[in-house]
Amino acid sequence: MMKFWNKKKHEIKKIQTQLNDQEQASQKVADKYNQRPKKWMYNGGIALLVVAAVVYAFISSEISIRDVDFATQFYYLWRGFTHPNTDFLFDMSKGGVPYLTLETIAIAFSGTFLAAILAIPFGFLTAKNVVGKHWSKLGEVLLIIIRTFPEIVLALVLIRVIGMGATTGALTIGIHSIGMLAKLYAEAIENMDQGPIEALDAVGANVWQKIRYGILPQVIPDFLSVALYRFDINVRSATILGMVSAGGLGAPLIFASQAWNWSQMSSVLIAIVIMVITVDFISSKLRQKLV
Amino acid sequence: MLAAKTITLPSGKTVKQPFNKIIIPAAIAIAVFIVCSWVVLQNKGTLKLYEIGTIFKQLFSPTDYPAMNIHHTWGDYFGYLFSLEIREALGETLRMSFIGSIIGSVLCLPFAILCSQNIVKTKWIYVPMRFIINLVRTMPTMVMAVIAVSLIGMGALAGIIATSIFTFGIMTKMLYECIEALDMGPYEALQSCGANKTQAFFYSVFPQLLPTYLGYFIYNFEINVRTSIVLGYVGAGGLGVILQANMDSIYTRSRVGAILIMMFLLVLLMQAFTRYVRGKLQ
Amino acid sequence: MIKFINTGKKYPNGFQALENINLEINDGEFVAIIGLSGAGKSTLLRTINKMNAATSGQVLVNDKDVSKLEGKELRELRRSIGMIFQSFNLVKRASVYKNVLAGRVAYHSTFKTLFGIFPEEDKIMALEALEKMGILDKAYERADRLSGGQQQRVALARALAQNPKIILADEPVASLDPITTLAVMDDFKRINRDYGITIVANMHHVDLAVKYADRIIGLQAGKLVYDGPSDAIDEEKLIQIYGRSLHADEVHGRVDAPKIKDVAGTSVFDKENKKEKKKSVKISDVEGE
Numbered sequence: 001m002m003k004f005w006n007k008k009k010h011e012i013k014k015i016q017t018q019l020n021d022q023e024q025a026s027q028k029v030a031d032k033y034n035q036r037p038k039k040w041m042y043n044g045g046i047a048l049l050v051v052a053a054v055v056y057a058f059i060s061s062e063i064s065i066r067d068v069d070f071a072t073q074f075y076y077l078w079r080g081f082t083h084p085n086t087d088f089l090f091d092m093s094k095g096g097v098p099y100l101t102l103e104t105i106a107i108a109f110s111g112t113f114l115a116a117i118l119a120i121p122f123g124f125l126t127a128k129n130v131v132g133k134h135w136s137k138l139g140e141v142l143l144i145i146i147r148t149f150p151e152i153v154l155a156l157v158l159i160r161v162i163g164m165g166a167t168t169g170a171l172t173i174g175i176h177s178i179g180m181l182a183k184l185y186a187e188a189i190e191n192m193d194q195g196p197i198e199a200l201d202a203v204g205a206n207v208w209q210k211i212r213y214g215i216l217p218q219v220i221p222d223f224l225s226v227a228l229y230r231f232d233i234n235v236r237s238a239t240i241l242g243m244v245s246a247g248g249l250g251a252p253l254i255f256a257s258q259a260w261n262w263s264q265m266s267s268v269l270i271a272i273v274i275m276v277i278t279v280d281f282i283s284s285k286l287r288q289k290l291v
Numbered sequence: 292m293l294a295a296k297t298i299t300l301p302s303g304k305t306v307k308q309p310f311n312k313i314i315i316p317a318a319i320a321i322a323v324f325i326v327c328s329w330v331v332l333q334n335k336g337t338l339k340l341y342e343i344g345t346i347f348k349q350l351f352s353p354t355d356y357p358a359m360n361i362h363h364t365w366g367d368y369f370g371y372l373f374s375l376e377i378r379e380a381l382g383e384t385l386r387m388s389f390i391g392s393i394i395g396s397v398l399c400l401p402f403a404i405l406c407s408q409n410i411v412k413t414k415w416i417y418v419p420m421r422f423i424i425n426l427v428r429t430m431p432t433m434v435m436a437v438i439a440v441s442l443i444g445m446g447a448l449a450g451i452i453a454t455s456i457f458t459f460g461i462m463t464k465m466l467y468e469c470i471e472a473l474d475m476g477p478y479e480a481l482q483s484c485g486a487n488k489t490q491a492f493f494y495s496v497f498p499q500l501l502p503t504y505l506g507y508f509i510y511n512f513e514i515n516v517r518t519s520i521v522l523g524y525v526g527a528g529g530l531g532v533i534l535q536a537n538m539d540s541i542y543t544r545s546r547v548g549a550i551l552i553m554m555f556l557l558v559l560l561m562q563a564f565t566r567y568v569r570g571k572l573q
Numbered sequence: 574m575i576k577f578i579n580t581g582k583k584y585p586n587g588f589q590a591l592e593n594i595n596l597e598i599n600d601g602e603f604v605a606i607i608g609l610s611g612a613g614k615s616t617l618l619r620t621i622n623k624m625n626a627a628t629s630g631q632v633l634v635n636d637k638d639v640s641k642l643e644g645k646e647l648r649e650l651r652r653s654i655g656m657i658f659q660s661f662n663l664v665k666r667a668s669v670y671k672n673v674l675a676g677r678v679a680y681h682s683t684f685k686t687l688f689g690i691f692p693e694e695d696k697i698m699a700l701e702a703l704e705k706m707g708i709l710d711k712a713y714e715r716a717d718r719l720s721g722g723q724q725q726r727v728a729l730a731r732a733l734a735q736n737p738k739i740i741l742a743d744e745p746v747a748s749l750d751p752i753t754t755l756a757v758m759d760d761f762k763r764i765n766r767d768y769g770i771t772i773v774a775n776m777h778h779v780d781l782a783v784k785y786a787d788r789i790i791g792l793q794a795g796k797l798v799y800d801g802p803s804d805a806i807d808e809e810k811l812i813q814i815y816g817r818s819l820h821a822d823e824v825h826g827r828v829d830a831p832k833i834k835d836v837a838g839t840s841v842f843d844k845e846n847k848k849e850k851k852k853s854v855k856i857s858d859v860e861g862e
Contacts, residue, residue, distance in 0.1 A: 053389070054389075054390075054393055057386045057389050057390050057393075058390060060382075060386065070443075073442050073443070074442075077442060102330060103330055103331070103334065105327070106326070106327035106328075106330035106331050107327075107331055109323060109324065109327040110324060110327040110328045110331050113320075113324045113327075144559070144562070145555075148555055148558045148559060148562075149551075149555070150517070150520055150521045150554060151521075152433075152521045152524060153521065153534070153551060153554070156538065157346060157350075159336070160339070160342050160346050161338070161339055161340060161342045161343050161346065162335070162336055162337075162338050162339070162340075163335065163336010163337045163338065163339070164336045165334040165335045165336045166330070166331040166332075166333070166334035166335070167331050167332055167334065167335035167336070168335075168336065169331070170328070170331045193662075193664075193665065195658065195660050195661070195662030195663070196662050196663060196664045196675075198624075198658065198662055199656065199658060199662035199663075199675075199728070199731070200675060200678070201624065201651070202622060202624060202651055202654070202655075202656035202741075203651060203652060203656075203675065203676050203678065203679055203731070203735060204647075204648035204649065204650070204651035204652035204678075204679030205648070205675075205678045205679055206648060206679075206683060208683045208686075208687060209678045209679070209683060209686050209687075212686065212687050212689075213664070213671075213675045213678055213686075214664065214675075217664045217666055217667040217671070218664055218665075218666060221666060236431040237431070239431055239433075239434060240431050240433040240434070243433065243437070243524070243525060244524070247331070247334050253434065253437060254437060254525065257437045257438065257440065257441040257525075258441070260441055265438070265441075269430075269434070272429065272430070272431075272434065273426065273429045273430075276429040277425070277429055280429075298696060298697060298700060300697060300700055300701055300704060301697070301701065302701070302704060304704060304709065306700050306709065306712060308713070309713050
């Protein structure tokens with residue numbers, strides 16, 4: 001790399017001397033050369049700032065890794081992961097991995113289903129071309145609030161109200177997902193073709209008929225695709241929610257980790273990997289069909 | 292409704308109406324939903340709807356507990372909101388996600404190149420590479436944090452590891468998809484005038500990639516702040532730690548509320564910041 | 574019968590799109606409106622079904638003042654007037670049949686139509702309309718699978734399904750290629766002749782207007798400057814309407830010679846050119862199959 005730069009510098013010098021040689025003829029070139037954009041100060045400043053931030057972050061976080069015996073830890077990790085707890089993995093009772101995996105997917109699916117329906121009015125009320133600019137801003141703020149509230153915290157609050165369990169998990173996902181779904185719904189509504197609505201106007205359709213025959217057929221495939229995408233995300237979230245006892249695979253995972261039971265942990269992780277990959281695959285296939 | 296119907300027009304022509312294709316997938320979706328909600332409803336707690344109001348009051352206002360001789364004022368509430376504990380936790384959250392984003396996005400560079408079909412033309416390199424990346428991406432950050440915490444103990448380092456791995460996974464994927472969508476004309480042009488592969492990469496692909504790369508970095512930084520806020524709940528440092536510490540006791544609810552407010556503000560600020568920077572990057 | 578009495582239209586930004594239009598269009602006529610872009614062609618057309626409301630004067634459709642209609646009455650008027658758009662305005666993801674059926678919604682209650690319930694006659698009517706346009710075999714295909722010409726025929730079928738007395742066409746062929754343009758214009762002519770439906774169309778291509786319409790209305794800066802039979806139009810009158818000689822893009826011209834530069838008067842009306850056009854109609858028939 002350095003060599004290349006030196007070569008480049010050399011070339012520039014050469015050009016400069018050449019310019020001096022043929023002053024009259026290449027005065028224009030020289031002028032242009034002098035007018036070249038000089039952004040190095042701005043770019044360099046920003047680069048310096050970033051580097052300083054990185055250095056400061058590393059120094060100030062006082063990371064100590066002295067008292068960790070990595071070799072032993074990794075040995076246990078490796079042993080555990082290569083010897084998953086098969087009894088737990090194939091335990092068909094309600095406390096076993098298969099049922100908990102099913103429960104996780106069920107939490108994600110019913111939560112997403114709820115959110116996908118609840119988000120429709122929110123989506124319409126946030127779309128600029130439906131309610132106008134000002135109301136749309138209001139809706140947007142509301143959706144940002146919903147999205148910003150961390151899922152786990154929402155689950156913790158809901159647990160106090162409706163108790164522990166998978167139902168809480170599903171409701172958490174149902175409420176939290178509205179934020180993103182409604183935003184993407186609104187975008188789909190804003191991007192749709194206005195033509196059919198104009199045509200329905202000319203046909204004499206009223207507002208509801210315009211929505212039913214002009215808007216819905218255009219946006220429903222988009223809505224479904226967005227909801228499927230969110231289902232992908234929610235399968236991952238549902239695993240996490242178990243950690244605060246809102247049902248699913250998270251609970252055995254955190255118990256295993258607290259007991260340093262690596263083999264039990266590895267059975268849960270195997271289930272997570274298989275579940276996530278399968279769901280990703282199915283949902284991406286379905287989304288391709290929707291377009 | 293399911294069977295195909297034949298309609299005869301006045302002109303004598305007949306039209307076979309195909310059955311409505313939407314019905315079957317819709318029926319499946321509803322059936323799956325019913326099964327899923329049945330499964331979910333098997334595991335439910337006791338409903339205490341009247342708690343909603345109490346909880347919000349406890350969270351977002353100073354609450355007195357005369358029996359315990361605890362008396363809070365708004366002064367206490369706001370005092371805690373800007374206390375050293377919260378400020379330090381905020382700082383740790385930000386640092387954790389920043390360092391994690393940096394490590395992840397630096398690590399992802401070589402892997403993204405190895406994953407892109409149009410630069411590495413050998414199938415047996417980019418296919419297994421992509422498989423590994425996809426495997427990494429299946430793990431939620433929180434799960435990574437759980438593993439990291441039990442491996443190296445509680446603290447910011449576990450959080451950094453978790454966010455680094457997450458960033459690494461998602462950045463590699465985004466980046467190689469971006470590289471594959473690039474205009475390879477300049478790359479070939481440079482090679483045609485004698486540059487070697489590395490030179491050609493840094494003078495044609497890299498400049499095209501740089502703004503996107505920075506944009507992705509900022510985007511990931513924002514996501515990481517969001518996730519690392521709660522990572523502390525499993526012991527991986529940051530705001531989550533004090534959230535967890537105050538969560539269990541009923542007498543520290545107002546502290547939890549204050550922490551929630553700070554979390555919210557942090558995420559909002561991050562959103563505004565990333566929007567600004569991405570606007571600058573175009 | 575459509576009657577304009579001192580009709581004017583002023584947009585909120587102060588732009589006077591139409592001024593003192595007095596006009597009578599009889600039942601069963603094929604009328605083409607020509608003029609420069611911005612002359613008010615579209616506005617004039619859209620005042621007929623109050624897609625744009627006239628701001629002064631009256632627009633009478635069958636002796637009812639359109640500009641005073643509101644709500645249900647307006648919708649009832651609109652359902653008896655078909656409208657065709659430059660960009661077809663179909664729901665691209667829905668089937669052709671559903672698009673045509675949407676032309677019937679105004680005849681039924683909101684409640685029933687929300688659940689997609691239509692009486693049997695309506696379904697047959699929609700299919701019949703498709704048959705009239707020669708695209709019955711495409712009935713259950715998605716609208717975006719069809720070519721531009723076919724999509725415009727679907728739009729025409731939607732209008733026919735309304736059972737209209739009048740069809741308004743706003744630049745119906747402006748986004749079609751030269752060959753399909755002629756085929757679609759033939760369809761308009763056929764509808765006009767066979768079903769006696771009044772057709773009022775905005776035309777960008779003057780030669781097409783002259784070829785297909787019975788009567789030409791020329792607008793200039795919102796004023797009526799020409800109204801007469803299409804065979805009486807000549808270069809002088811065109812200059813009167815356009816204020817200049819025609820540009821190449823205002824003439825549809827010869828299908829096989831897209832590079833005509835300045836055809837003012839000459840290639841539009843010479844016989845040789847008309848022969849060429851007839852030939853191309855045949856080509857389009859073949860390609861349409």
